[in-house]
Amino acid sequence: MRLLRYLTMQWRSVLRRGGERRRPLAFGFAVLVLVAGSAALLTAMVVQANAGATGYIIGESHWSKAQQDAVASLYRYAHKGHPADLARARRALRVPLGDREARLALEREPADVDAARRGFIEGHNAPEDVDRLIWMYRHFAGAPYFRDSVRIWREAEPDIERLGALAGQMQAAWANGSPSTVVIEEFQSQLLRIDRRLRPMELAFSQSLRRGAQAMRWLLLGVAGSMFLIVAICAVTLMNWAMRRVRESEGVFGAAFHQANVGMLKMRPDGLLVEVNDAACRIFGRARESLLGRRFHGLLHPEDRALLRAGRRRIAWQELGSRMQNRFRRGDRSTLWGRWTATTVRMGDGDARVFVVIEDVSEAQALATEIEYQASHDDLTGLINRREIERRLQAALDSARSTGARHSLCFIDLDQFKLVNDTCGHAAGDVLLRQLASNIASHLRSSDWLGRLGGDEFAILLCDTPLAGAERAAQKINEAVAAGGFTWGERLFCPTCSIGVVEVTADAPDIGWLLRAADTACYLAKEAGRNRIRVYQESDAALIRRVDEMEWVGEIRRAIADERLLLYAQRIAPLNGDPTLHYEILVRLVDVQGRIYQPGSFLAAAERYDQATAIDRLVVAMALEQLGNHPRHVAQLGLCHINLSAQSVANPEFRSYLATMLDRSNVPADKLCFEITETAAIGNLTEARIFIEAMRQRGACIALDDFGSGLSSFAYLKDLSVDILKIDGMFVRDMVEDRVDDALVNSISSVGRALSKPTIAEWAESEEVLARLREVGVDYAQGYAIHRPCPLAELIRESEAAALPPPATVAAAG
Structure with missing residues (x-):
C-alpha cells in the first residue's frame, strides 16, 4: 500500500509540471493505454480462441463418434442387409456432412453465416458454441496449427463421401438380391480401410488444436507478464486497469471451466483433485464433494493404474502421451472409457497445477470393439x-x-x-x-x-x-x-x-x-x-497324390482368373464321302512360365474339386467369342464339338448360363455339338435328359462321349435323345490287334446304325485302324491319323484361307 501511495503521488506531481513535460507524458500515457489496450484485446482474443478450439475439439468427438457409428452400421448392413442399419449409418453421416456444409458456407464470398450455423447444428455442436466456431474459422482459418486442423478436416471429407457412396453401392447390391460372400467381404474391407485412415486424422485434428491452444496460452503469459511490468512501473491506474482485465479473464476462464461440455479437472502434480466441473461429475457419476480430495489414479480402472506410477509422490505427467484413452470407474463401480489429456501449468508461486480434459468415449469404444469382433x-x-x-x-x-x-x-x-x-x-x-x-x-x-x-x-x-x-x-x-x-x-x-x-x-x-x-x-x-x-x-503316397491335386486346383483357379486357358482343335473326318469342316475343341492350360499342359494333367483335379464347371464356362465363352468373330469360318463349319463335364450337365445354373450364352451369341446353335460322357449321362439320367432337351430345343446337337465304357447294356439309349455316339478310344486304338476290342467297336457301330445315330471313333492313330473302321461301318474318325490338335485360331485361319465351300454336317438323328 505504501508503494501504491508513493506511485500515485509521483504521478500527480508529474501531471502538475509545465506544459513542455506534459506532452511527452501525455504521449507516454497514450502509448501505455495503447499497449494496455492491445494486451487486453490479445487476451480477449486468446480466451475466445481457446473457447473456440475447445468447441472444435468437442465437435471432433461428435464427428469421430458419428463416423465410427456409420462404419459399424454399414459393416452390419453389408453382412445382413437390414434397412435399419443403413438408416442409422445415413443419420450418422449427417454429422460430418453438416460440419462440411458449415465450412463450405464460411469459405464463400461473402460468407453465408446462417448456412454455417445450420451446418454446425446439424453436426451436433452445442448451440452456445456455434458463434465461437464461426468466429474462429473466419478469423483463424489460416493461422498456425488451426490451418493444419482445417487441412486435415478437408483431407478426411473424401473418405466420408466414400462412406456415403459405399452405402449407396451396398443398397443397390442388396436390392438385387443377397450379394455374394466375396462382395460382402470387399465392402467390409473397404469400410475397415476407411476407418483406419480416418482414425489418425481425427487424432491429428485434435492434437493440432491443442498445440495451438497451448502456444496461445504461452503467448498470453509472455505478453501479460511484459505488460504487467510496464504498467506497474509507469502508472498505478494502468496497473489497476490491468488487474481488472486479469480478473475479468479469470472470470471468463472460470465460466468456461464450469460450463464446458467436457469434463475438466484441476489437480496438484501428485494427482490430488482440487477442482472439478459439472461435466466431470456427470462423467464419473459422483458428487463434487466425493471427487475433491481424491487422487486421480484412484478413478482409473485397477488394471490401468500402473501407467501413472501411483506409488510416486509426483506423477510424471510430461512422460504420458498427448492423448490417453483408458478405463475409469464410475461411482456405481461400472466401467467407462475416457479419452483425456493432461496439461501442466506453472503458477506464480512456483508450484504447478495439472489440468485434465476428459470425455466419455464408451460408446465409441464399444463400436470399435464391435467392428473388431465382427471382422474376426x-x-x-x-x-x-x-x-x-x-x-x-x-x-x-x-x-x-x-x-x-x-x-x-x-x-x-x-x-x-x-x-x-x-x-x-x-x-x-x-x-x-x-x-x-x-x-x-x-x-x-x-x-x-x-x-x-x-x-x-x-x-x-x-x-x-x-x-x-x-x-x-x-x-x-x-x-x-x-x-x-x-x-x-x-x-x-x-x-x-x-x-x-x-x-x-x-x-x-x-x-x-x-x-x-x-x-x-x-x-x-x-x-x-x-x-x-x-x-x-x-511319406504317404495317397497324401502326396492329394497334395499334387490340390496344387493343381490352385493353379486352375489362377489360370481361370488370368484367362490362361487355350483352345485347341482336332479335326473329325468322315470315313466315306466328301471332307467336311468338323472338329472338337480341346482345352490346354498355360502356367506362368509359359508351359502348356494337356487336359490329362489337370482335369481330374478340376473334377474332383468342383472346378470343372468353371472351366466349362470359360471354354464356352471363349469358343463362342472366337467363332463369333469369324463369320466366314462359321459359314464353312459343319459342327464344332465342345466337351462338358458331368458337374456342368447336372448343374441347373450352368444350364441357364449356357442357354443365355447361346441366345446372345451370333453363332448358330446348329453349328455346335455338346459332348457329355456316357457315365455322366447315366449317373444322373434325369438332369441329363433336361440338359439334352434344353440344348436340342435351341438347335444344338448332343454327342455321347466315351460310349461303351459306361454300361454293358445299351437299352437306355432308347430314352436318351442324343444325336451322335463317340466310341471310346480305348476300344479303337488296338482294335486291329485285339479281337475283343474289334468286336466291341463293331457292336457299337451296329447299335448306332440301328438307332440311326452317326458314330465317331476316337483315337484313330493308324491307317490300319482307319481301314478297319470303314469295314465295320463307323461313320467318322478322330485321332492322330486324321489330324494332330492345333490352336483353334490356327485352324480358323487355315479354313478361311482355303475358302472351302460349306460342307454337309453330320447327319444327326432327329
Whole structure:
C-alpha cells in the first residue's frame, strides 16, 4: 500500500509540471493505454480462441463418434442387409456432412453465416458454441496449427463421401438380391480401410488444436507478464486497469471451466483433485464433494493404474502421451472409457497445477470393439473366422520357430452335412453347426482354440500337443460328435465327422501349407469311409497324390482368373464321302512360365474339386467369342464339338448360363455339338435328359462321349435323345490287334446304325485302324491319323484361307 501511495503521488506531481513535460507524458500515457489496450484485446482474443478450439475439439468427438457409428452400421448392413442399419449409418453421416456444409458456407464470398450455423447444428455442436466456431474459422482459418486442423478436416471429407457412396453401392447390391460372400467381404474391407485412415486424422485434428491452444496460452503469459511490468512501473491506474482485465479473464476462464461440455479437472502434480466441473461429475457419476480430495489414479480402472506410477509422490505427467484413452470407474463401480489429456501449468508461486480434459468415449469404444469382433468372428457360430484362424495359426507357427514348441492343427469336416440341409432345410443345418461348435468346444482346453473355416469345416489348434496327444484328442472329439445326435422335428440324424491332423513345427513352410496338409488328411479320412482320423505324413503316397491335386486346383483357379486357358482343335473326318469342316475343341492350360499342359494333367483335379464347371464356362465363352468373330469360318463349319463335364450337365445354373450364352451369341446353335460322357449321362439320367432337351430345343446337337465304357447294356439309349455316339478310344486304338476290342467297336457301330445315330471313333492313330473302321461301318474318325490338335485360331485361319465351300454336317438323328 505504501508503494501504491508513493506511485500515485509521483504521478500527480508529474501531471502538475509545465506544459513542455506534459506532452511527452501525455504521449507516454497514450502509448501505455495503447499497449494496455492491445494486451487486453490479445487476451480477449486468446480466451475466445481457446473457447473456440475447445468447441472444435468437442465437435471432433461428435464427428469421430458419428463416423465410427456409420462404419459399424454399414459393416452390419453389408453382412445382413437390414434397412435399419443403413438408416442409422445415413443419420450418422449427417454429422460430418453438416460440419462440411458449415465450412463450405464460411469459405464463400461473402460468407453465408446462417448456412454455417445450420451446418454446425446439424453436426451436433452445442448451440452456445456455434458463434465461437464461426468466429474462429473466419478469423483463424489460416493461422498456425488451426490451418493444419482445417487441412486435415478437408483431407478426411473424401473418405466420408466414400462412406456415403459405399452405402449407396451396398443398397443397390442388396436390392438385387443377397450379394455374394466375396462382395460382402470387399465392402467390409473397404469400410475397415476407411476407418483406419480416418482414425489418425481425427487424432491429428485434435492434437493440432491443442498445440495451438497451448502456444496461445504461452503467448498470453509472455505478453501479460511484459505488460504487467510496464504498467506497474509507469502508472498505478494502468496497473489497476490491468488487474481488472486479469480478473475479468479469470472470470471468463472460470465460466468456461464450469460450463464446458467436457469434463475438466484441476489437480496438484501428485494427482490430488482440487477442482472439478459439472461435466466431470456427470462423467464419473459422483458428487463434487466425493471427487475433491481424491487422487486421480484412484478413478482409473485397477488394471490401468500402473501407467501413472501411483506409488510416486509426483506423477510424471510430461512422460504420458498427448492423448490417453483408458478405463475409469464410475461411482456405481461400472466401467467407462475416457479419452483425456493432461496439461501442466506453472503458477506464480512456483508450484504447478495439472489440468485434465476428459470425455466419455464408451460408446465409441464399444463400436470399435464391435467392428473388431465382427471382422474376426463367424456370425453363425460365434467362433473365430478364417481370417482370425490364419492370424492365430501364424502366431502358433512363430512360437514353434522361436521356442521349438510343437502344436497340432486339426481340420474337421462333417460327414454328409448336405443331407441335413437337403432334407430339413438350411435352418436345420445352421442349428446343427451351432450344436456341433458347442459340443467340440466343450472338449477343448482353455489354451486351445476352435474356429470355423466356412460351410461345415472347422479348425482346432491343440497348443503344446505333439501328434500322439493330438490323435487321442481328435479321437475324443470324433466320438463326442458321433454320440451327440441331432433331432429336427421327427427326424433323427447321427452326424459324424472326419478329422485330418498335422503337426505344427518349426519345419512347416507356412500356414497355407499347414491348412492344405490338414485338409488333405481330412479328405483321405473321408475317402477311407468317413467318421475317422487321418494324420498327415509326408511319406504317404495317397497324401502326396492329394497334395499334387490340390496344387493343381490352385493353379486352375489362377489360370481361370488370368484367362490362361487355350483352345485347341482336332479335326473329325468322315470315313466315306466328301471332307467336311468338323472338329472338337480341346482345352490346354498355360502356367506362368509359359508351359502348356494337356487336359490329362489337370482335369481330374478340376473334377474332383468342383472346378470343372468353371472351366466349362470359360471354354464356352471363349469358343463362342472366337467363332463369333469369324463369320466366314462359321459359314464353312459343319459342327464344332465342345466337351462338358458331368458337374456342368447336372448343374441347373450352368444350364441357364449356357442357354443365355447361346441366345446372345451370333453363332448358330446348329453349328455346335455338346459332348457329355456316357457315365455322366447315366449317373444322373434325369438332369441329363433336361440338359439334352434344353440344348436340342435351341438347335444344338448332343454327342455321347466315351460310349461303351459306361454300361454293358445299351437299352437306355432308347430314352436318351442324343444325336451322335463317340466310341471310346480305348476300344479303337488296338482294335486291329485285339479281337475283343474289334468286336466291341463293331457292336457299337451296329447299335448306332440301328438307332440311326452317326458314330465317331476316337483315337484313330493308324491307317490300319482307319481301314478297319470303314469295314465295320463307323461313320467318322478322330485321332492322330486324321489330324494332330492345333490352336483353334490356327485352324480358323487355315479354313478361311482355303475358302472351302460349306460342307454337309453330320447327319444327326432327329
